[in-house]
Amino acid sequence: MGMFGTKLGAKDEGRYQDWRSRLPSDLQNEGDYDLRGAFMGNAQEAANGHLPDTYKLPNHMTFSTGSQYNTPQTPGGEWVDAGNDQWAFWASPFNLQQHPGAKLGDYFRQYEPNSAVVLPIGYKLTAGQRGR
Incomplete structure (x- = not known):
């Protein structure tokens, strides 16, 4: 980048x-x-x-609206407090252009075990990708 x-x-x-x-x-x-x-x-x-x-x-796995590099051309995802020390990351379509949904899921399982990744409505995992 x-x-x-x-x-x-x-x-x-x-x-x-x-x-x-x-x-x-x-x-x-x-x-x-x-x-x-x-x-x-x-x-x-x-x-x-x-x-x-x-x-x-913008190429960070959890690139978000909190980044100074978040723009209309590179819109990040959004962290949402889910309560009880839990967080959800609502991935943007741009996040998914950078990293497929399955890769984001793997990242969250390994590095963000107390958080969940939420994919955009209508996003489909392609054949061979694992869902959560």
Whole structure:
């Protein structure tokens, strides 16, 4: 997602690399998250071990309306509080262009076990995909 992401000058890049090296390894991925933007925005790891949605790139599995990269051309899904410390992610058609429904389901089973993914009305899993 080369057109997205924060660019840093040499001084800030050095500080960023130091900051990034101190993050837990599962938060160091730059492929689907604007870590440089998170660094410049002083983003903090939440109690659930996640950084805020603000810096998720459109190719992130849970790219959402909370991202600064959410636009009419790249509409993210929406997190909804389902109560009792449970969350539901209502995937957008754009999310499904990036990741098939079965792949999202697998991701949620592995990385978001206390959350559910909700696919758009009318979305059909194709032959060979597993449903939830």
